[in-house]
Amino acid sequence: xxxxxxxxxxxxxxxxxxxxxxxxxxxxxxxxxxxxxxxxxxxxxxxxxxxxxxxxxxxxxxxxxxxxxxxxxxxxxxxxxxxxxxxxxxxxxxxxxxxxxxxxxxxxx
Numbered sequence: 001x002x003x004x005x006x007x008x009x010x011x012x013x014x015x016x017x018x019x020x021x022x023x024x025x026x027x028x029x030x031x032x033x034x035x036x037x038x039x040x041x042x043x044x045x046x047x048x049x050x051x052x053x054x055x056x057x058x059x060x061x062x063x064x065x066x067x068x069x070x071x072x073x074x075x076x077x078x079x080x081x082x083x084x085x086x087x088x089x090x091x092x093x094x095x096x097x098x099x100x101x102x103x104x105x106x107x108x109x
Contacts, residue, residue: 006042015090017051018083021061025078028052052077060086 009016020031032048052075055061060083065073079087 014051018079018087021077021079022087025076027074027076
């Protein structure tokens with residue numbers, strides 16, 4: 001499962017992170033820790049940070065710098081209206097793919 005899940009995550013991690021931010025604002029380490037708690041143990045922190053930079057540049061999230069007790073301010077990401085539209089499209093696409101794959105898994109029934 002290891003190599004396949006890595007390849008599948010490449011196409012879905014952006015939607016997963018936006019879905020996390022739909023629930024509540026978060027900073028990079030929180031997102032990585034949550035993913036690891038959910039079983040995505042091979043997720044590298046750098047992967048999540050690079051993704052956050054990309055979605056910030058695309059205007060899908062708002063960013064606020066919040067003081068931290070243990071170092072420099074943290075960048076806290078929250079989903080904005082454009083990100084919400086993108087996430088809605090992600091879920092529509094996911095539902096389409098999921099249904100078709102399930103049909104294939106069941107032998108085309």
